[in-house]
Amino acid sequence: DQQVKQNSPSLSVQExxxxxxxxxxxxxxxxxxxxxxxxxxxxxxxxISISSIKDKNEDGRFTVFLNKSAKHLSLHxxxxxxxxxxVYFCAALSGTYKYIFGTGTRLKVLA
Amino acid sequence: EAQVTxxxxxxxxxxxxxxxxxxxxxxxxxxxxxxxxxxxxxLRQIYYSMNVExxxxxxxxxxxxxxxxxxxxxxxxxESPSPNQTSLYFCASSLVTxxxxxxxxxxxxxxxLTVL
Numbered sequence: 001d002q003q004v005k006q007n008s009p010s011l012s013v014q015e016x017x018x019x020x021x022x023x024x025x026x027x028x029x030x031x032x033x034x035x036x037x038x039x040x041x042x043x044x045x046x047x048i049s050i051s052s053i054k055d056k057n058e059d060g061r062f063t064v065f066l067n068k069s070a071k072h073l074s075l076h077x078x079x080x081x082x083x084x085x086x087v088y089f090c091a092a093l094s095g096t097y098k099y100i101f102g103t104g105t106r107l108k109v110l111a
Numbered sequence: 112e113a114q115v116t117x118x119x120x121x122x123x124x125x126x127x128x129x130x131x132x133x134x135x136x137x138x139x140x141x142x143x144x145x146x147x148x149x150x151x152x153x154l155r156q157i158y159y160s161m162n163v164e165x166x167x168x169x170x171x172x173x174x175x176x177x178x179x180x181x182x183x184x185x186x187x188x189x190e191s192p193s194p195n196q197t198s199l200y201f202c203a204s205s206l207v208t209x210x211x212x213x214x215x216x217x218x219x220x221x222x223x224l225t226v227l
Contacts, residue, residue: 100156
């Protein structure tokens, strides 16, 4: 039973345009959400996070939106750059430090 | 340099031969965790530790053991590896904070394990 789902395994976007990566979850007890980026042959690196008491968090080109009623979060990257090409994982926490990750979305930014 | 190190980076072994993958961090982090990454399944947490001598099961702990005798080290032990444990393994560490939630896990470079 996948509690955190990333339904798009891959996404291609032109350089300079917006990339939108989506993540759905089923457990309403999740209170913290995170996005990680992973390049091949490297460990994931933290990108941005959001608490369930907020609906938006921005950090430079990256913005995460949280819609609690729909149990949906999204990561917006504007403008997209070729260096953003990577696999993106969303993750959720529910009061403990037990992380639940999604299956990942491979983003390809075309020059 | 702040980092999480894992050894070995690559390992091919046979079914039933006990192995240990080491993980060490130099950031004085309380929290450490092990994950496995498999195609189509994303990252799944195996075990985590909030501090020395405190460990807890993640989503997929079966077939694995861990220990946390020192703050900096968190080895992953496979007592009797099986082919379904062939995977890419990551160790991670972070501070433990309540407000805001500790969020920046630092990941190691990964260990690719093949069990024949």
